[in-house]
Amino acid sequence: MEIQRQVPVEIFSRKDLEKALQRIKKSIWVFHLNTGSCNGCDIEIIDVLTPWFDVERFGIKLVASPRHADVVLLTGPITIKTFPRLVKALRAVPRPRLVLAIGSCAVGGNIWFNSYATLGGFPNVIDKLNELGIVIDKIVYVPGCPARPEAIIYGVAVMLGLVEQKTRYKKVKA
Amino acid sequence: MVKFVKVLPIAAKIGTVTIRYPYAKPIVTDSFRGAIEVDPSKCTGCGACTRICPPKALSLNIEGGTAILRYFVGRCIFCGMCADICPEKAIKITKEFELASEQVSDLYIDVEHEVVTCRKCGSKFVTSKLLNKVEQKLSEFSKELLSLCPRCRRVEMLSKQVYLR
Numbered sequence: 001m002e003i004q005r006q007v008p009v010e011i012f013s014r015k016d017l018e019k020a021l022q023r024i025k026k027s028i029w030v031f032h033l034n035t036g037s038c039n040g041c042d043i044e045i046i047d048v049l050t051p052w053f054d055v056e057r058f059g060i061k062l063v064a065s066p067r068h069a070d071v072v073l074l075t076g077p078i079t080i081k082t083f084p085r086l087v088k089a090l091r092a093v094p095r096p097r098l099v100l101a102i103g104s105c106a107v108g109g110n111i112w113f114n115s116y117a118t119l120g121g122f123p124n125v126i127d128k129l130n131e132l133g134i135v136i137d138k139i140v141y142v143p144g145c146p147a148r149p150e151a152i153i154y155g156v157a158v159m160l161g162l163v164e165q166k167t168r169y170k171k172v173k174a
Numbered sequence: 175m176v177k178f179v180k181v182l183p184i185a186a187k188i189g190t191v192t193i194r195y196p197y198a199k200p201i202v203t204d205s206f207r208g209a210i211e212v213d214p215s216k217c218t219g220c221g222a223c224t225r226i227c228p229p230k231a232l233s234l235n236i237e238g239g240t241a242i243l244r245y246f247v248g249r250c251i252f253c254g255m256c257a258d259i260c261p262e263k264a265i266k267i268t269k270e271f272e273l274a275s276e277q278v279s280d281l282y283i284d285v286e287h288e289v290v291t292c293r294k295c296g297s298k299f300v301t302s303k304l305l306n307k308v309e310q311k312l313s314e315f316s317k318e319l320l321s322l323c324p325r326c327r328r329v330e331m332l333s334k335q336v337y338l339r
Contacts, residue, residue: 048260054192077207092294107281108249111229143209143273143281145251150200155274157196165275167247169286174216174243174303 003084003132017137018109020096024070025160027059030100031093035086036118037076038095040146041103045073047149059158066092071159073152077105077118078125087132095172096137100155109142203297207252209271212245212285216264219243219301223256223265232256241287241301246272248281288312294330299323 012020015133032045048055051064063069066089090097101122104110109120119125120140129136142155156165193200219241221234235242254271257265275281287301309320317329 052191052193053195057192104249104251106266107278108229108231108246110249110251113229113249138276139273140276141248141278141281143248143250144271148200148271150195151274153195154272158274158276165280166270167273167275167280169280169282169284172214173285173286174217174219174288174301 003087007152012106014088017096020109023096023136024096025162027061028070028160029061029063029068029096029157030071030073031066032073032091033066033075033086035074035076035082035106036079037105041075041105041144044146044152045102046077046148048152053149053153055153056157058153058156066090067094069093069099070096071098071156073100073102074106074122075102075107077112077115077121079118081117081153082108082124083119087129087134090129091132091137095135097135099139099140100142100152100159100161102142102144102147102152104145110145134169195317202269202271206269207254207267208272209247209250209252210245210254210256211266211267211268212243212283213264214285215267216262217266217285217287218242218262218303218307219285220261222261222305226255226259228253228255230292236289236298239298241289241298243285243287245282245283245285247283248278253290286291291323293318293321294326295323297323 026131033044034042047053057085066072072090076082090099100106105112106122109118109124112118113120122141126139128135138159140153140155140159144151147155154163158165184238219234223244224230224232224234229249229251231251235244254267257267260307273281287303289298290300290302290305291298305320309317319330322330
């Protein structure tokens with residue numbers, strides 16, 4: 001599958017996007033994108049959508065097309081085979097483009113971080129996406145193997161700015 | 175349609191199952207493993223955890239004048255093998271799982287160690303804490319050889335053997 005190169009058309013100013021980001025405080029629509037995940041994180045995402053966790057009480061709804069989505073729930077270490085499809089799917093998402101990288105595969109590549117068949121997580125791909133003209137406005141990383149349903153809900157809350165993130169870089173002397 | 179009606183009495187009997195997550199505490203069992211915590215006062219920087227870690231979330235690098243034990247939560251698979259293998263029992267498994275962050279750099283935790291320089295070649299090879307510990311354990315071993323890096327030590331030992339003959 002070939003990757004189409006497109007020059008991004010900047011129709012939105014920074015101000016417009018910030019305004020749009022402020023507006024999606026509630027009722028976000030999510031699109032689930034598997035990029036070579038083991039299905040552990042996908043099952044946890046389904047858990048989130050069941051009546052047990054019932055995220056529709058927050059207005060979060062799963063949609064079938066990336067064109068309807070506000071947030072992309074990305075799982076998996078991004079294998080080389082899935083990268084063109086990832087580009088295609090992310091290009092279809094309207095701005096502001098938000099990505100929630102779920103699971104340790106999507107965040108750091110997990111045990112496949114230096115494998116020949118994967119690109120080793122979402123942080124390694126961002127530069128390549130920018131080259132192809134895909135700007136991602138906000139990314140939130142949710143570690144966990146697999147990430148707990150509560151952790152995913154917490155990640156969405158961090159993304160929307162409802163809670164402050166707990167983890168901070170620490171440097172301690174032994 | 176008729177099949178759907180059967181669900182209604184079951185639903186009425188069971189009632190609401192939804193957990194009130196942000197307001198109620200999540201169910202966390204005793205055997206649950208979350209992010210690990212390295213106790214900097216106990217850690218000697220031996221690197222046993224970095225060898226056992228399956229995804230290499232823990233790494234020990236000697237950069238400049240310090241050895242840095244780096245823990246990347248984003249790559250951790252929460253297996254708890256590092257806590258089992260740690261000879262000093264410095265690694266503790268916590269129940270923390272709400273680790274979402276906007277920057278990858280926020281997911282790192284560094285533990286800095288002082289490094290010993292080789293007496294002969296001046297290369298940095300081991301943390302001073304680990305060297306002190308080995309020194310205590312091997313009281314009969316010559317102190318002069320301990321301050322040498324493995325390569326220089328080999329050369330020193332060999333040259334001694336040669337001069338004896």
